[in-house]
Amino acid sequence: MDEAVERRRFLGLTAAAAALGLTATVAGCGSLGGDSGDVTLKLVAADYDLTGGDTTKKYWADLVAAFEAKHPGVKVEVQVLSWDDVDRKVAEMVKAGQAPDVAQIGAYADYAAADQLYAADDLLSIPVQANFLGPLAAAGEYKRTQYGMPFVASTRPLFYNKDLFQKAGAEAPTTWDELAEAAEKLKAKGVPTPFALPLGPEEAQAEALMWLLSGGGGWTDGSDRYAVDSDANIRTFEWLRTHLVGKDLTGPIAPGKLNRKAAFAAFANGEVGMLNGHPSLLKEAAKKGVRVGQVPLPGADGTPKTSMGVADWIMGFKQNGHRKEIGDFLDFVFSDENVLKFAGDNDLLPVTVTASTRMETDPEHENLRVFLKVLPDAQLPPVGKTSWAQVSENVKQNIGKAVTPGGSPSEVLGRIGRAATEAEKAE
Incomplete structure (x- = not known):
């Protein structure tokens, strides 16, 4: 069996076990949780506010405050940039040897090809990685290894x-x-x-x-x-x-x-x-x-x-060597509460199985159900190709x-x- 298919099958079994509450031991052993001294992570993120407001900045400020309260040895500095600029700015930072620790942008493949990113395996606890919707996880792979982690998604009826x-x-x-x-x-x-x-x-x-x-x-x-x-x-x-x-x-x-x-x-x-x-x-x-x-x-x-499905991506850069802290942070980003908050506020779709299931039954998001219905079987553009x-x-x-x-x-x-x-x- 293809190695990537075998891994996704294993992750799928883990996700099923998580849904039944059977992964406490796995999560405890496989998690990258805990603090390791004073570290400052730099995050660059795209601005999703269509009205010119500050809803994206407020989302990250609230999330970071909650994360830092649980990880007192880790600080996160956030820079939110418009979609017109964010991909170019991150590319310039990387070229200048000043890569952010985490980037939430439109593409990941070039960075993966240049060996500048941590693989998802190196960052996420198994239950979190297993929770991504299948087509989105597959689209985040470069040469059969996942580097791009889907942040939000959409489909087009x-x-x-x-x-x-x-x-x-x-x-x-x-x-x-x-x-x-x-x-x-x-x-x-x-x-x-x-x-x-x-x-x-x-x-x-x-x-x-x-x-x-x-x-x-x-x-x-x-x-x-x-x-x-x-x-x-x-x-x-x-x-x-x-x-x-x-x-x-x-x-x-x-x-x-x-x-x-x-x-x-x-x-x-x-x-x-x-x-x-x-x-x-x-x-x-x-x-x-x-x-x-x-x-x-x-x-x-x-x-x-x-x-067709479309996803935006979040990724962890190797340059500063903060693998463990990046992993802790991304595990927190992909909690149901945070995933649902951002997707719901921006009329976009959650990228995880558990958050999608919750959104499907939430009357507040009834208008998104037609989008949610087709996402699990959607096909994304070939974003894993450089x-x-x-x-x-x-x-x-x-x-x-x-x-x-x-x-x-x-x-x-x-x-x-x-x-x-x-x-x-x-x-």
């Missing part, structure tokens, strides 16, 4: 404007053909953008993956090799070009120039009938009186077997060309695919 659908006499779609039919009805009633298809450079790699999965494809094949121009992927983009873009059902802005942020703003303003949604959009739409319906992403012939950043950028800049009226999906995906294979060879 289809959002639709209930009032616009009602006026158009449209039904929530379950297949691509039904989606196109609903878009035609919305267009006939004067909806400016029946379906928003943001394939612009902000997040085209995610929007595209949602469609690829719903068409039975994906960025990689069963052996985790890039398969960008697979037959299934080409068929998906041919359908988008012909049945949505070609029939003027995607609004006045060309998909290749439409960014997610603009698409979400238009949906919240009542100008969009449907789009592939994100938990953070729910509050903004509600503020403006838009009644949002949610259904699983339609597939070519029905609900797809796999949907080539993914380069491939992702290529997708962001070029994938929109595949759906232009004169565009050729096979040619566009072929060019991206050949470049991806070359980048993969260089890993």
